[in-house]
Amino acid sequence: MQQAGRFSSLLQLFVLALSLFVFQPVALAAEEDNFNVGEMIMHHIKDAHEWHLFGPEHGGTSIYLPIILLDNGLSTFSSRHFYAGHPVKVVNKETGLTIQYLKGSGPAKEYALYHEEIYKLNKAGILEFKGEHPHNAQPLDFSITKNVMSLLMGAILILLIMFSVAKFYRKNGAVAPKGLAKFFEPLIVMVRDDIAKANINEHKYEKYVPYLLTIFFFIWFNNMLGLIPFLPGGANLTGNITVTLFLAVCTLLVTLFSGNKNYWGHIFWMPGVSVPMKIFMMPIEIIGVFTKPFALMIRLFANITAGHIIVLALISIIFVNKNVAWAGLSVPMSLFISILEVLVAFLQGFLFAMLSALFIGAAVEEAHH
Amino acid sequence: MDAQMYGSIAAIGAGLAVLGAGLGIGRIGGSAVEGIARNPEAAGKIQTAMIIAAALIEGVALFGVVVGLLGGAK
Numbered sequence: 201m202q203q204a205g206r207f208s209s210l211l212q213l214f215v216l217a218l219s220l221f222v223f224q225p226v227a228l229a230a231e232e233d234n235f236n237v238g239e240m241i242m243h244h245i246k247d248a249h250e251w252h253l254f255g256p257e258h259g260g261t262s263i264y265l266p267i268i269l270l271d272n273g274l275s276t277f278s279s280r281h282f283y284a285g286h287p288v289k290v291v292n293k294e295t296g297l298t299i300q301y302l303k304g305s306g307p308a309k310e311y312a313l314y315h316e317e318i319y320k321l322n323k324a325g326i327l328e329f330k331g332e333h334p335h336n337a338q339p340l341d342f343s344i345t346k347n348v349m350s351l352l353m354g355a356i357l358i359l360l361i362m363f364s365v366a367k368f369y370r371k372n373g374a375v376a377p378k379g380l381a382k383f384f385e386p387l388i389v390m391v392r393d394d395i396a397k398a399n400i401n402e403h404k405y406e407k408y409v410p411y412l413l414t415i416f417f418f419i420w421f422n423n424m425l426g427l428i429p430f431l432p433g434g435a436n437l438t439g440n441i442t443v444t445l446f447l448a449v450c451t452l453l454v455t456l457f458s459g460n461k462n463y464w465g466h467i468f469w470m471p472g473v474s475v476p477m478k479i480f481m482m483p484i485e486i487i488g489v490f491t492k493p494f495a496l497m498i499r500l501f502a503n504i505t506a507g508h509i510i511v512l513a514l515i516s517i518i519f520v521n522k523n524v525a526w527a528g529l530s531v532p533m534s535l536f537i538s539i540l541e542v543l544v545a546f547l548q549g550f551l552f553a554m555l556s557a558l559f560i561g562a563a564v565e566e567a568h569h
Numbered sequence: 570m571d572a573q574m575y576g577s578i579a580a581i582g583a584g585l586a587v588l589g590a591g592l593g594i595g596r597i598g599g600s601a602v603e604g605i606a607r608n609p610e611a612a613g614k615i616q617t618a619m620i621i622a623a624a625l626i627e628g629v630a631l632f633g634v635v636v637g638l639l640g641g642a643k
Contacts, residue, residue, distance in 0.1 A: 394617065495628050495629075495632075498628065498631060498632055498635060499624070499627070499628035499631060501635075502628075502631030502632075502634055502635050503627070503631060506631065506634060547620065547624065548624075550620075551620070551621070551624040554621060555621075
């Protein structure tokens with residue numbers, strides 16, 4: 201297929217994409233001798249108080265994000281006071297394993313950081329461990345963590361793009377668009393027609409289109425940002441179950457608040473069946489109101505997190521075998537999975553919006569008879 | 570040599586969940602393709618229905634994977 205432009209064939213584009221992915225292993229930490237795959241993967245999946253850019257995990261280059269704690273008053277300080285300090289090593293008497301945690305210095309000297317969670321030091325100035333977890337109290341943590349920062353950056357990106365698209369139409373009216381609007385118009389029309397209009401009542405769907413557009417673009421953009429291994433991407437935002445919980449709760453609230461008499465009637469007193477069946481179905485339907493957003497939450501979280509884990513595990517093949525020649529196997533496999541992840545990013549956004557539209561449609565449906 | 574991978578029943582459980590998903594989605598894909606072959610004009614609608622059904626099944630399979638992860642991790 202001859203195409204005009206820099207890439208005269210799809211093969212050249214593929215080879216270029218493949219070569220860019222060679223940098224993905226370099227973007228990971230250059231570890232010392234003991235390379236623990238599980239720990240490395242967890243470190244990349246989980247939220248953190250610093251944004252690690254390159255270099256070894258402790259002591260490399262990172263952006264130290266602000267920590268905001270509510271503990272009898274507001275304390276704000278940079279996480280540098282944890283990460284630039286010295287780790288405290290403690291041997292767990294029960295299992296014999298060495299646990300390492302970071303004790304704060306300066307304004308953070310009453311706190312310690314263990315597995316990216318902040319604990320208050322007890323009177324002796326140490327963390328007491330019960331089994332795997334510290335037994336100390338925890339302050340309320342409102343910090344700007346990696347996920348919060350990624351959320352803010354994703355939100356700014358969406359706002360910039362959407363305001364630019366809106367400005368085009370405001371200036372030029374309802375004409376064939378050019379530029380950024382040209383790329384986004386088919387997507388916005390798809391959400392309006394195939395997602396909203398197809399699933400929600402013909403006369404009522406317009407009210408819900410802004411919510412569905414927000415859900416779709418938020419999830420899609422943040423999924424895509426999660427696939428980019430360097431700033432501004434690389435934070436596993438939509439793979440954080442708290443974030444997907446919030447999105448599912450939003451859908452739940454929109455559904456509950458737009459439920460009409462017919463919807464609640466179907467839940468509590470299902471029409472068209474005998475009375476014993478009505479009473480039998482009532483608890484099932486009530487639980488059903490909550491399991492549907494729960495499934496939305498788990499679906500998005502597990503899809504995105506599993507995708508990231510697979511890509512990280514495939515790249516770790518090189519590090520586990522300690523031989524760069526394994527890159528010949530690892531990089532094409534990671535590339536293939538990453539292409540699949542791009543599809544999954546779009547699909548999960550589309551699906552979340554589509555299922556939300558289905559639930560809203562069921563809530564505003566008029567009785568058939 | 571220090572990459573410690575230990576097997577667990579949780580991993581087998583997750584594998585079984587994935588097996589179920591593979592079978593289910595495979596059947597959906599087969600029926601969808603057959604439907605498109607019979608009626609090429611309805612390809613768009615069939616494709617949309619296929620994607621929704623596949624994603625719902627995948628959601629259920631991922632429940633199993635998440636339970637497997639929870640069971641395997643400490």
